[in-house]
Amino acid sequence: RALTLYADLDRVEEELHALSPVDSAAIGAYVRAVRQFEALRPFELSLLSPMRALRTVVPHLGALIGSVRATQGAYAERFRDPFLRRALPYIQYSIPEAPMLAHLGIYSQITGRTGGWPAGGSLALARAMERRYLDLGGEIRYRARVTRVIVENDRAVGVGLEDGSEERADLVVSAGDGRSTIFDLLGGEYADERLRRYYASPSAMQQFGVHVSLGVARDLSHEPHALTLLLDEPVVLGGQPHDRLDVEIYAFDPGMAPPGKTAVKVAIDGRYDYWKDLAKDPTRYRKDKDRLAEAVIERLDARFPGLRADVEVVDVATPLTTERYTANWRGLQPWSPPGNPLLGMVRGVSRTLPGLAGFHMVGQWAEGMLGIPTAVSSGRDLIRRLCRRDGRPFVSDADRVTQ
Template identity: 25%
Template structure:
């Protein structure tokens, strides 16, 4: 039966079991498992391609840049990410290239310390002690606490009985809920040691006082289990998930914007698109920005309790990023197969306080990600003998820093705004100058240069504050919403849930959401080798297979405008 809508168009009949708003990793993982279970799934994406922060873009028919997939952890034989892919039958469709896990997959540089971070907590402990010889007792205390915390977290995720373990470790339970800064205080670390240990805070976008110890420890554990890069880039991972979704009968519609999530009698019933079309389903999963989901898509107090709406409205976001994408017609000399985390000061926390107060007069921290080293020889990354890398730094929150009153998600123009253009040029120049101080001169060899600001991220991802990291403080340090919302049939996934950050966190959150819907401990099942669905239904990959093309969805696969390499 159809119903009339305000636009005069007819609503589609209820032919979907689940609608997913947004096609980030969390939404695609959840949608894939629901489809593999036989549910009729529709994924709606406002951008041209699926992937959210995991998508790529191409330039000059020679270069492909990853937006958010810079490296992945835990992709070995026992890894959670390979288990999630294998559970959908696509484990053999994504290959992971190891970074230099022995010499170091991350290089931390401060004015007085250089530390190459290897895989393994005990190896990391030894390197820390050599770099910070006066901090040995605190390092032991910190690493022991982190190892126990992460072991319990992993056991819990994989369905093992852990209550007795928690009861036997009351100190771990207590400290895992405190901030990273509080644990640093407990360990008696100097400012320099705090900087070295928190150097990779750009993986989650929050300073030690604003992130829980468990978030930091679990993310470090993720990489210390081995750091990898998906062969062919992040879009390969996205495309494999799209193939699973569509192979099991699901549907991906790109360039389709959702205006509202429809809730009636405290129950989700579907969505209304920006063109007025309504699509009904008894289950709606929002992979959109959490604040926009609660306040805009659902209408705030019209759906949720006033205290939750207030908590969401007052929530702070993690730091936004500015990224500079660089291509060169030469190779950078002696570039390690590692990320570089450069810090201008041995006191990270003071340096970032100055950055906020002084409006980024200097670059306090710079992250280097070398795609042409991690995926050496890949034809989509760059031509032979060229370089493709990315520079990133956190920047002050808010639109005012960029010279605008409101962002593109709320209709604010910005790209030709003189103040915005000037600020963007200033930040880009500062980042390039700093980068040359770290790795040597390269600007004479630039063949492509492009900067993405937080407003760029807001435009494409519609993320509050332009951050890729989601919520920072949702009623408490490190506190974040679960995938269940309290509204019947409405769930949330993505970077702002308690299972973020990064690809691994988003994928885990998608698994947890699907588990609640299906009443199964999916992550535990697939980690033990279970496969959900029938892999024989997956599409073949013919000659010229293109992950970006696949990620547009079946209906738009042949549409004009697809950027190509070569």
């Protein structure tokens, strides 16, 4: 049996009823919730004035609060069909404990045609932003690692670089790793008790911590863009049992692979300490990565017969890989702050630091949420706030699009 989430919500509703006629009431409630989020368009609220955002939210407040209170795992219990009860906890990011807010917010963008995939992926998006910034007269210095934030009289006034040089500034904005920024670049001087507790309690298990990427000499454009394969028997990957595989198939984007071929990625949970211990012996580390890739290919071959023979490229990235490339502490991504998820979305984690003027943080670590949209909108929102503070108009191409 299979549950498919199409961009056409009417088609999804029909499929759900076909899968489980006895769940008619629960299916209707789910579809109505998606429709409400289509109208709410939560990811665009930051583009509105505070008063207009409030007027937009009020009619959908019940759905919004309900989506925060119910996790995906708990929401699945509203259905009677055993398959749906097993599948629905993994409906978004394969995280049963995630609030339904995440799924409804993202999926409603797809069904409402207000969100999608940037052609070429995150690199193409970053390059487009780079071009726009340079066209506006901005300057970028690459390969210039920051080692400290220069602070004078409790005000950030610039950054010190690895080569010993300094760059002075009116404002300092960090889009980097949160822990490194707060405790390394600033020495922990402006971390209050809330931030210290947050960074003292990272999860030992990193969601999406290990990525197995494959280059396949096969056209998979007829397959879904993403699959969650529920396994009959758990498989041990990276020292942990897994009862499912989350598969992403990039055949829809011609920039991801040559014609007739497909880039495929499987992301699984991983533990930094497990891989760090293995890395003490490079041979063991490499062999375990090879075993992991082989186990993943074996399960994919069962779903796509003959796929093993078509695999031309294999790359396994562990939390150590992420740490090396991004400087994120332990290869981690941010986790939600404790307490009410909706309040966490409003407050973020560390957009500013107590007692430090002239300093801001943007991106996933500032917001405590994941994803490229989070990173991009966080920076944009900061500039909007600064313009409002200085009494200056904020104008962008996006404003003209959303009017």
